[in-house]
Amino acid sequence: MKIETVDFFYLSMPEVLDIGDGSQDALLVRIRAAGLEGWGECEASPLTSIASYVCPMSHSACKPLKYSIEGKGINSAEDIYRITADVRENSLDLLQADHTLSGIDIALWDLLGKKLEQPVYKLLGYQQAYPKLPYASQLFGNTPEETYEKATSTAAKGFRAVKFGWGPFGKQNLEQDIAHLHAAREGTDKDAYLMIDAGTAWTENNSEAARRLPALKAINAYWLEEPFVNGALEAYKMLSETAPQVALAGGEGCNNFVQAQAMINHAGLHFIQIDAGRIGGITTAKKVADLARSKSVTYVNHTFTSHLALSASLQPYAGIENDLISEYPVELKMLAQEIGKEKIIPDSSGYIHVPEKPGLGITVDTAPLQKYLVDVEIKVNGKQIYYTPQL
Amino acid sequence: MKIETVDFFYLSMPEVLDIGDGSQDALLVRIRAAGLEGWGECEASPLTSIASYVCPMSHSACKPLKYSIEGKGINSAEDIYRITADVRENSLDLLQADHTLSGIDIALWDLLGKKLEQPVYKLLGYQQAYPKLPYASQLFGNTPEETYEKATSTAAKGFRAVKFGWGPFGKQNLEQDIAHLHAAREGTDKDAYLMIDAGTAWTENNSEAARRLPALKAINAYWLEEPFVNGALEAYKMLSETAPQVALAGGEGCNNFVQAQAMINHAGLHFIQIDAGRIGGITTAKKVADLARSKSVTYVNHTFTSHLALSASLQPYAGIENDLISEYPVELKMLAQEIGKEKIIPDSSGYIHVPEKPGLGITVDTAPLQKYLVDVEIKVNGKQIYYTPQL
Numbered sequence: 164m165k166i167e168t169v170d171f172f173y174l175s176m177p178e179v180l181d182i183g184d185g186s187q188d189a190l191l192v193r194i195r196a197a198g199l200e201g202w203g204e205c206e207a208s209p210l211t212s213i214a215s216y217v218c219p220m221s222h223s224a225c226k227p228l229k230y231s232i233e234g235k236g237i238n239s240a241e242d243i244y245r246i247t248a249d250v251r252e253n254s255l256d257l258l259q260a261d262h263t264l265s266g267i268d269i270a271l272w273d274l275l276g277k278k279l280e281q282p283v284y285k286l287l288g289y290q291q292a293y294p295k296l297p298y299a300s301q302l303f304g305n306t307p308e309e310t311y312e313k314a315t316s317t318a319a320k321g322f323r324a325v326k327f328g329w330g331p332f333g334k335q336n337l338e339q340d341i342a343h344l345h346a347a348r349e350g351t352d353k354d355a356y357l358m359i360d361a362g363t364a365w366t367e368n369n370s371e372a373a374r375r376l377p378a379l380k381a382i383n384a385y386w387l388e389e390p391f392v393n394g395a396l397e398a399y400k401m402l403s404e405t406a407p408q409v410a411l412a413g414g415e416g417c418n419n420f421v422q423a424q425a426m427i428n429h430a431g432l433h434f435i436q437i438d439a440g441r442i443g444g445i446t447t448a449k450k451v452a453d454l455a456r457s458k459s460v461t462y463v464n465h466t467f468t469s470h471l472a473l474s475a476s477l478q479p480y481a482g483i484e485n486d487l488i489s490e491y492p493v494e495l496k497m498l499a500q501e502i503g504k505e506k507i508i509p510d511s512s513g514y515i516h517v518p519e520k521p522g523l524g525i526t527v528d529t530a531p532l533q534k535y536l537v538d539v540e541i542k543v544n545g546k547q548i549y550y551t552p553q554l
Numbered sequence: 555m556k557i558e559t560v561d562f563f564y565l566s567m568p569e570v571l572d573i574g575d576g577s578q579d580a581l582l583v584r585i586r587a588a589g590l591e592g593w594g595e596c597e598a599s600p601l602t603s604i605a606s607y608v609c610p611m612s613h614s615a616c617k618p619l620k621y622s623i624e625g626k627g628i629n630s631a632e633d634i635y636r637i638t639a640d641v642r643e644n645s646l647d648l649l650q651a652d653h654t655l656s657g658i659d660i661a662l663w664d665l666l667g668k669k670l671e672q673p674v675y676k677l678l679g680y681q682q683a684y685p686k687l688p689y690a691s692q693l694f695g696n697t698p699e700e701t702y703e704k705a706t707s708t709a710a711k712g713f714r715a716v717k718f719g720w721g722p723f724g725k726q727n728l729e730q731d732i733a734h735l736h737a738a739r740e741g742t743d744k745d746a747y748l749m750i751d752a753g754t755a756w757t758e759n760n761s762e763a764a765r766r767l768p769a770l771k772a773i774n775a776y777w778l779e780e781p782f783v784n785g786a787l788e789a790y791k792m793l794s795e796t797a798p799q800v801a802l803a804g805g806e807g808c809n810n811f812v813q814a815q816a817m818i819n820h821a822g823l824h825f826i827q828i829d830a831g832r833i834g835g836i837t838t839a840k841k842v843a844d845l846a847r848s849k850s851v852t853y854v855n856h857t858f859t860s861h862l863a864l865s866a867s868l869q870p871y872a873g874i875e876n877d878l879i880s881e882y883p884v885e886l887k888m889l890a891q892e893i894g895k896e897k898i899i900p901d902s903s904g905y906i907h908v909p910e911k912p913g914l915g916i917t918v919d920t921a922p923l924q925k926y927l928v929d930v931e932i933k934v935n936g937k938q939i940y941y942t943p944q945l
Contacts, residue, residue, distance in 0.1 A: 183614045207616045207647040210934065214605035223574045225598045255754060256598040258809060259650040363646060367812065394812040418649060421758065421785040425816055428788065540933040543601065
C-alpha cells in the first residue's frame with residue numbers, strides 16, 4: 164500500500180499552565196493508506212512540528228519532512244526503516260525534524276500492524292510482550308506536605324512504584340529539596356520503588372547535584388533522573404562515581420540514536436529512558452533498546468501524555484523480560500485521557516500489559532477530540548501551505 | 555536599554571535547488587533597542603524557526619522563544635548570557651529552539667557592540683583579533699573533471715587553502731570518490747591546504763569511510779570532515795585510530811555546548827567546527843572555543859552563507875592566534891552576497907580580518923533584500939500570531 168494522506172491535529176486544553184505537565188497539548192498524526200489508518204503522537208510544540216513538515220526546502224539537506232514521506236510505499240518494516248533513513252538524510256539540518264518524524268514513525272507502525280494484523284512489538288521481532296511494572300509518574304507538590312499527600316494517595320491506589328519530578332524540586336535550596344524527598348518516601352510504602360526526577364535542574368552543575376545524594380540514599384531512591392541536561396556526559400559520569408552512589412537515569416531528551424548511544428556508553432547511566440515521541444519514533448527507540456541490552460543498561464520508556472503514546476513507548480522493549488519498570492503517567496489532563504478509547508490499566512497484581520490488538524491497539528476516538536482542536540493556517544507568499552484537515 | 559522589537563525576515567532565492575548550498579535562503583533577525591539595531595542570522599529552515607518563536611506554550615519547559623526575550627534588558631554581556639540560559643531552560647523540549655536562539659544571540663551581540671562601540675570579539679574578552687587563513691569552501695563538481703576545473707579556478711584566485719564537499723562525493727562508489735579526490739589535488743597547488751568534506755555520507759558506517767583513507771592520505775588531505783552524522787562518537791573515534799591516519803574534523807551539527815563537548819572529548823577530532831548560526835549563537839560558540847583550546851583541539855568556524863554570518867562565525871575564536879584556518883564560502887548565491895554592505899575580503903597575503911567596527915561590523919542593506927523577502931503568515935484559531943514585518 165501507498166501512503167495517501169499524512170494529517171496533523173494540534174490539540175490543546177483551553178488553558179495551558181506554566182507547569183511541567185506535558186499532557187496539556189498534543190500533536191496527533193494520522194496516516195491513511197488502502198482504507199486503513201495509523202495514528203501517532205509527537206512530543207512538544209505542535210505548531211513548530213507542523214511547520215517542519217510543510218516548510219519550503221532550504222537546500223538538499225534541509226527539506227521538509229513531507230518530501231521523504233508522501234506517496235511512499237508501506238508494506239513491511241523495511242519500508243519504515245527506509246523512510247526513517249530518508250528523513251534523517253533529507254532533513255539533516257532541520258532540527259525539529261526528529262520530533263516530527265517521531266509521530267510519523269509511530270503512525271506508520273500502527274498502520275503496518277493493522278495491515279499485517281499484528282501488534283507492533285511482533286513486527287519488531289519480539290515473540291511475546293512481558294508485563295511491565297508501572298511507576299506512577301507525577302509532579303512534586305508545591306510544598307512537602309502536598310508531596311506527602313500525593314504520595315499517600317498514589318500508594319492507596321496500589322502502585323508499587325512511584326516517581327516524583329519537576330515542580331519546585333531543584334529550584335529551591337538544599338533543605339527544601341530534602342524535605343520533599345523525605346515527604347515522598349514517608350507517604351510511599353517503604354518497599355515501593357521510589358524514583359526522583361530533577362528535570363535537568365542543575366544543568367551541568369555537578370556539585371549542586373552531589374549535595375542531594377545523601378538524602379537520595381537515605382530515602383532509598385531507586386534512581387535519580389535527569390540531574391543535568393541531556394548529553395552532559397562529563398557531569399553525569401562524574402556524579403555516577405560520587406559517593407554515596409545513586410543509580411542515574413536519563414536520556415529522554417535524546418532525539419536520535421547516536422545521542423542515546425553516547426549516554427549509554429559515556430554517562431555512567433543505569434537506566435536509559437527513551438521517549439518514542441522524540442527520538443524518531445519506535446524504529447529508533449528499538450535500536451536503542453537493542454544497544455542497551457547489549458551493554459547491560461536497563462531500558463525504560465519515557466512518556467507523559469496519552470495512552471496512544473504510552474503504547475508506542477512500550478513497544479520497543481516489550482519483549483525484554485528483565486527491563487521491568489515502565490513510566491505510567493497518572494495525572495493526565497482530560498485531553499490526553501480522551502485520545503485513546505482503550506486504556507492500559509494495571510491488573511490486579513499491579514502490572515500493565517502491552518496491547519495485543521493489531522498496531523498499537525489504541526483506537527483514536529475523534530468525536531471527543533473536536534473540542535480540543537486548534538486550527539492552524541500557514542501561508543507563504545500568500546499561498547496556503549497548511550490548514551488543519553478534517554478530524 | 556530594553557529589547558523593543560525582534561523581527562524575522564525570511565529571504566529566499568526565487569528558485570531553491572536540490573544541492574548542498576546553504577546560501578539559497580536565509581533567516582535574518584533584527585533586534586531594535588534604544589535607537590540601535592542588531593542583526594543576526596539563523597541557519598536553515600526559516601519557517602520552522604519562525605514558528606518556534608511564536609508558537610503557543612506546550613508546558614513549562616516548552617515555551618516559545620519570545621517568552622525569554624521580549625522586553626528584556628541588554629546592557630552587558632551578562633545580560634546575553636542570562637537570555638541564553640533562559641531560552642535553554644524555558645524551551646528545553648522545543649527542539650528547533652537552538653537554531654532560532656542562534657540568530658537572536660548573534661543579533662544581541664551586534665546590538666551590544668554598537669551600544670558599547672566595540673567589536674564583538676572585544677566584548678568576548680579578546681584583546682585583539684588575529685588574521686585567519688580562509689579556505690575556499692565549495693561543493694565538489696558533478697564529475698572529476700568539474701572538480702578539477704573548480705580547483706584550478708580557485709587556485710588562480712590565490713587561495714592557499716581549499717575545501718571540497720558534498721555533491722556526488724560519498725554517494726558513489728569508491729573509484730569515483732577517489733577520482734574526485736585526485737582531481738581536487740591535481741587542480742590545487744601541491745602546497746595548499748586541501749580539505750575534504752564528506753557531508754555525513756557514511757552516517758555511522760565506519761568501513762565505508764575507512765576505505766577512503768588511503769586516497770585521502772595520498773592527496774595529503776589536511777582533514778576529512780563529517781564522515782559520519784554529528785555525535786556518532788564511536789564511529790569517529792574508531793576512524794581516528796584507523797591507518798592510514800587522517801585528521802578528522804566535525805561538529806557543525808552541534809546545537810548546544812554539551813554536544814560539542816562530547817565531540818571534543820570522545821570523537822578523536824583534530825578540528826572542532828562550530829556554526830554560530832546553529833549552536834545557539836556566539837555565546838555558546840565562544841564557550842566551545844575555550845574548551846577546545848584547553849583540550850588542544852583546533853577550533854574552526856563553520857559557515858556557508860552571508861558575510862554577516864561569516865563575521866559572527868569568526869568572533870568566537872578571533873583572539874586565538876594558533877587557530878589559523880577559517881571557512882570562507884566562495885559560491886554564495888546573490889541573496890547571501892547582498893545581505894552585507896561590507897565584505898570580508900582576503901588581503902594581498904591571502905588572510906582575512908575580523909571587522910574592527912562596532913558589533914559585527916557588517917551593515918545590513920535592506921533595499922536590495924526586498925526582492926528576496928518571503929511573506930509568512932501564521933494563524934492559530936483564526937488569530938494571526940505572525941506576519942512578516944516591514945523590512
